[in-house]
Amino acid sequence: MPRMLDVSDEVRAEIGDEEADRLLAGDNAPGSYDCTSCRTPGDSENEHTSTVLFIGDETAVLAFAHSTCLPSQVVQVTEEQLQGAVRSISGDTVDLHPDKVVPEQAVLGVTSGLVLIAGELHPALVVEPTAPIVRPGTTGAGDDFLPLLIEQGFMPLSQLTEVPPVQHGWSVLLAMGQLHAVLQPSANGGQPIAWWQAHQPLQVTEGWRAAANKHQQVLMFAAPVGSIGRQPREDLLRDALDKAAANGQLVGAALPLAGT
Numbered sequence: 001m002p003r004m005l006d007v008s009d010e011v012r013a014e015i016g017d018e019e020a021d022r023l024l025a026g027d028n029a030p031g032s033y034d035c036t037s038c039r040t041p042g043d044s045e046n047e048h049t050s051t052v053l054f055i056g057d058e059t060a061v062l063a064f065a066h067s068t069c070l071p072s073q074v075v076q077v078t079e080e081q082l083q084g085a086v087r088s089i090s091g092d093t094v095d096l097h098p099d100k101v102v103p104e105q106a107v108l109g110v111t112s113g114l115v116l117i118a119g120e121l122h123p124a125l126v127v128e129p130t131a132p133i134v135r136p137g138t139t140g141a142g143d144d145f146l147p148l149l150i151e152q153g154f155m156p157l158s159q160l161t162e163v164p165p166v167q168h169g170w171s172v173l174l175a176m177g178q179l180h181a182v183l184q185p186s187a188n189g190g191q192p193i194a195w196w197q198a199h200q201p202l203q204v205t206e207g208w209r210a211a212a213n214k215h216q217q218v219l220m221f222a223a224p225v226g227s228i229g230r231q232p233r234e235d236l237l238r239d240a241l242d243k244a245a246a247n248g249q250l251v252g253a254a255l256p257l258a259g260t
Helices: 009-015 017-025 079-086 145-152 206-215 234-246
Strands: 032-034 041-043 049-055 059-066 073-076 092-095 108-117 120-129 171-175 178-184 193-202 217-222 251-258
Touching (some): 041 059, 108 217, 145 251, 171 217, 206 217
Parallel strands (some): 049 073, 120 217
Antiparallel strands (some): 032 041
16 A cells, blocks of 8 residues: 655655655555654554655665654764664665765754743753854964854844744754754755754753744854853853843844754
């Protein structure tokens, strides 16, 4: 029986037309599966199901998710992260060409927390580099982290009194119930690429996930190295954000949520 599967063009390009057609015909697709996002059972015979391809350095895992949780897409992950995920993903491992290499990411510290704005709690990610970020192709002791983000469309924030504008084309990827990456548009207009990617998927609280599902977006705040620090409590994190904003050291945007 044909499955109610969605195979995106990006996934088809990676696995090939023959494999994609077999999946759509129901030859290789599982009837039941555990959703790679919310981890609850799914049934590709009776509900719309997305194919999600996790690609590492040399291997890939084809997983399945409720279409209401994740769209069909390709997700770049590290090989170490992929091998760890194999134990929890219901899918097949397939060989890829050795040129499938994940680009190195900047060293960015990311903290999740709930931020109160205009009387409502919003899920937030606070990004702070571990060292100054210089513009690609330049050398020196400057810090271009905020100017680079402003050029991408992030807004300078002087205070946290309202939700920053939506940054279209960017998104926050939640899969397997954990935080995996912040995605940005690719330069050639293809599939999004990882601007930040977790070395190990990050756990988020139930309250954070609930707020993310409610708003269908995550607020991302970014500040230069040394301006926020690792805060053990959300109230201290908010104090640090307010101070950074008052000092002109904070930018932010609302990023659409991918996954649940």
